[in-house]
Amino acid sequence: MKELDVGAFWRLLKPEVVAWAVAEHEGERSICPLGWTMRTSATPPMVAISVAPSRFTHGLIAGAGAFVLAYPGRELAQATAYCGSHSGSDVDKFAETGVTALPARQVAAPIIAECVANLECRVVERFTTGDHSIFVGEVVAAWAQEDPGKLLCLVDESAGYETVLKDERFRFGVVRG
Amino acid sequence: MKELDVGAFWRLLKPEVVAWAVAEHEGERSICPLGWTMRTSATPPMVAISVAPSRFTHGLIAGAGAFVLAYPGRELAQATAYCGSHSGSDVDKFAETGVTALPARQVAAPIIAECVANLECRVVERFTTGDHSIFVGEVVAAWAQEDPGKLLCLVDESAGYETVLKDERFRFGVVRG
Numbered sequence: 001m002k003e004l005d006v007g008a009f010w011r012l013l014k015p016e017v018v019a020w021a022v023a024e025h026e027g028e029r030s031i032c033p034l035g036w037t038m039r040t041s042a043t044p045p046m047v048a049i050s051v052a053p054s055r056f057t058h059g060l061i062a063g064a065g066a067f068v069l070a071y072p073g074r075e076l077a078q079a080t081a082y083c084g085s086h087s088g089s090d091v092d093k094f095a096e097t098g099v100t101a102l103p104a105r106q107v108a109a110p111i112i113a114e115c116v117a118n119l120e121c122r123v124v125e126r127f128t129t130g131d132h133s134i135f136v137g138e139v140v141a142a143w144a145q146e147d148p149g150k151l152l153c154l155v156d157e158s159a160g161y162e163t164v165l166k167d168e169r170f171r172f173g174v175v176r177g
Numbered sequence: 178m179k180e181l182d183v184g185a186f187w188r189l190l191k192p193e194v195v196a197w198a199v200a201e202h203e204g205e206r207s208i209c210p211l212g213w214t215m216r217t218s219a220t221p222p223m224v225a226i227s228v229a230p231s232r233f234t235h236g237l238i239a240g241a242g243a244f245v246l247a248y249p250g251r252e253l254a255q256a257t258a259y260c261g262s263h264s265g266s267d268v269d270k271f272a273e274t275g276v277t278a279l280p281a282r283q284v285a286a287p288i289i290a291e292c293v294a295n296l297e298c299r300v301v302e303r304f305t306t307g308d309h310s311i312f313v314g315e316v317v318a319a320w321a322q323e324d325p326g327k328l329l330c331l332v333d334e335s336a337g338y339e340t341v342l343k344d345e346r347f348r349f350g351v352v353r354g
Contacts, residue, residue: 002321002323015192039187040307048227130219134311136306139183143180151189151191162337177335
């Protein structure tokens with residue numbers, strides 16, 4: 001056991017499932033890809049997500065008091081990279097990526113037709129944690145494809161993953177078979 | 178896209194990396210396996226963990242104001258199952274699993290010699306979220322094996338995983354190769 005730099009430590013923490021925070025408020029909507037999400041209550045069902053305040057989507061979630069957590073599959077790796085490297089204040093991420101917004105049942109934000117699964121969440125708490133905010137969302141509806149595919153993850157070079165898209169900063173992939 | 182029961186939804190969310198919350202307070206120490214963890218700040222580095230208040234380890238973390246987040250590998254699947262199905266109020270999980278507690282550098286809780294990696298964390302915030310608490314920990318030291326192995330995960334039947342241990346309720350595995 002050797003001590004190491006915390007930055008180096010995070011590179012060990014693979015796989016990390018990717019999720020999109022989707023929010024809509026006062027006629028504006030956007031998509032923010034996240035790796036930092038977790039469940040945080042079984043009854044009632046809740047999820048927690050960490051979002052940087054600088055993100056355009058952060059303001060939409062705070063304003064609307066709700067978000068959709070949408071889980072992309074392999075077909076949306078490029079869209080995930082696009083949404084992670086552009087701001088919703090500059091571009092319409094729905095138009096640019098070509099994803100289909102479907103009306104949610106309980107919240108203003110849309111669900112994403114092409115995603116493997118979608119959770120509709122109402123914000124019940126918001127906390128500041130270092131350089132991010134935690135939004136705690138109560139899950140008020142859940143959706144999935146009829147035949148759900150693999151979830152897109154941040155991965156390493158292991159043989160059990162199929163790499164879908166990579167650059168210098170990240171490697172997206174799915175678990176094989 | 179079809180609506181589904183939230184309980185059914187969670188079964189889609191694989192892989193989920195397993196981590197152990199390790200805590201020590203006033204001469205008592207224990208280990209609580211968790212699936213619900215995430216990073217929540219880059220600078221300063223922070224993690225958030227969701228722990229049920231009924232867990233013995235919950236009281237130790239709250240009392241000590243610190244915890245270690247230790248990441249087991251494939252060799253600790255059985256120990257993870259044991260720690261998840263017994264209470265530290267009844268048994269000494271270190272003695273029962275045979276894991277080696279090493280002194281941490283910054284916190285009272287020990288690091289685990291057999292784990293792939295360990296994070297020492299000081300609690301900076303605690304929130305109640307439904308039937309769990311979120312402890313937000315600032316990472317004050319990080320450790321890893323010289324040659325870190327694969328992280329133990331909750332997995333499904335996909336070919337890219339090697340199943341290490343399963344019963345009716347869970348399947349632990351690692352990503353192949």
